[in-house]
Amino acid sequence: xxxxxxxxxxxxxxxxxxxxxxxxxxxxxxxxxxxxxxxxxxxxxxxxxxxxxxxxxx
Numbered sequence: 001x002x003x004x005x006x007x008x009x010x011x012x013x014x015x016x017x018x019x020x021x022x023x024x025x026x027x028x029x030x031x032x033x034x035x036x037x038x039x040x041x042x043x044x045x046x047x048x049x050x051x052x053x054x055x056x057x058x
Contacts, residue, residue: 020028
């Protein structure tokens with residue numbers, strides 16, 4: 001599978017040159033991690049809110 005940000009098969013990238021700067025690459029990696037964690041945090045927050053609401057009404 002080829003990466004969108006760099007292609008190791010080209011001669012220019014044989015030395016490990018990267019298309020994006022380090023800051024841009026880390027920002028994209030961080031955003032990908034946020035997209036993976038956010039649904040889990042949202043579901044946990046909903047469960048916590050429902051649990052708190054039900055506890056107060058019983």
